[in-house]
Amino acid sequence: DTAVSQTPKYLVTQMGNDKSIKCEQNLGHDTMYWYKQDSKKFLKIMFSYNNKELIINETVPNRFSPKSPDKAHLNLHINSLELGDSAVYFCASSQAGVETQYFGPGTRLLVL
Amino acid sequence: AQSVTQLGSHVSVSEGALVLLRCNYSSSVPPYLFWYVQYPNQGLQLLLKYTTGATLVKGINGFEAEFKKSETSFHLTKPSAHMSDAAEYFCAVRGKEGGGNKLTFGTGTQLKVEL
Numbered sequence: 471d472t473a474v475s476q477t478p479k480y481l482v483t484q485m486g487n488d489k490s491i492k493c494e495q496n497l498g499h500d501t502m503y504w505y506k507q508d509s510k511k512f513l514k515i516m517f518s519y520n521n522k523e524l525i526i527n528e529t530v531p532n533r534f535s536p537k538s539p540d541k542a543h544l545n546l547h548i549n550s551l552e553l554g555d556s557a558v559y560f561c562a563s564s565q566a567g568v569e570t571q572y573f574g575p576g577t578r579l580l581v582l
Numbered sequence: 583a584q585s586v587t588q589l590g591s592h593v594s595v596s597e598g599a600l601v602l603l604r605c606n607y608s609s610s611v612p613p614y615l616f617w618y619v620q621y622p623n624q625g626l627q628l629l630l631k632y633t634t635g636a637t638l639v640k641g642i643n644g645f646e647a648e649f650k651k652s653e654t655s656f657h658l659t660k661p662s663a664h665m666s667d668a669a670e671y672f673c674a675v676r677g678k679e680g681g682g683n684k685l686t687f688g689t690g691t692q693l694k695v696e697l
Contacts, residue, residue: 474625501683511620511670513687526684560625564683569614569633569676571685573626 473497474574476561482580483551490547491577493561500566501525502544504536507558507576519544520566551581584609584675588688596696601645601660603691605673608654615656616674616685617647626672632656643667668695 474495483489495502503526504516518526519538533549548555561574589604607613614633618626630641637649647658656673673688 511690513626513672513690515684515686518684528684562626566683569683570616570628570631571683572628573618575625576623578623 474561474563474572476559476574476577478577479575480578480580482582484582485551485553487551488547488549489551489579490545491559491561491579493544493546493574495542495561495563495572495574497563497572498565499563499572500541501564502538502541503562503564503571504544504546505560505562505573507560509557513560517544517546553581555579556581584613584686586673586675586686586688588671588673588691590691591689592692592694594694594696595663597665598662601658601663601667601693603658603671603673603693605647605656605658605688606654607656607673607675609675612651614676615647615649616676617641617645617656617658618672618674618687619643620670620672620690622669629658629671663693663695665695665697668693 477492501520503518507513516530517536522538535547538544558576560576562571564571585608587606616631617629620626630639632639632649640646645660670690672690674685
């Protein structure tokens with residue numbers, strides 16, 4: 471069974487559109503994250519939720535809005551997509567008090 | 583603030599040769615340190631981590647890393663490279679202070695293994 475899953479795996483869309491990426495973990499973890507990996511493979515955290523509460527929000531444009539309906543899910547909605555949003559977005563999860571984060575397979579977003 | 587520097591964005595070794603990927607960190611408090619591997623078009627997989635205790639840490643696939651506080655380093659090694667080791671490797675640090683368990687990644691090292 472997949473521990474951290476993301477949908478869709480690939481997303482190609484036009485500038486100005488709104489899109490969502492979904493993440494689910496079946497590890498029973500209480501903390502979830504979104505990371506962005508740019509074209510140079512640099513990974514940077516965007517958001518973190520613990521028990522559905524936002525605990526990290528790294529200077530991300532407010533076009534990006536995370537939503538955590540429950541501990542097992544963390545979705546990312548992006549409004550008014552821009553060319554610079556093209557990247558691979560990774561979801562991850564961990565358990566409070568345990569350092570290891572487990573990553574999903576990534577969603578490859580291409581904005582045309 | 584914490585940061586990670588990975589020296590060498592590309593490393594090439596022959597199959598069977600020693601693999602050495604360098605990582606230096608900066609942290610105001612003793613850190614937790616990680617190495618992750620990313621195979622093409624896949625997510626990140628944890629190779630190994632250092633939290634406390636023994637400074638030589640063994641991970642999966644024959645990799646190990648040594649935490650050297652005096653050198654602020656956490657270099658990744660493998661005695662004998664295999665073709666299947668070709669991938670992108672990321673060093674990451676997390677401070678033991680608050681901050682919501684945020685991982686700060688290095689810029690990655692692409693490992694190429696040649697016959």
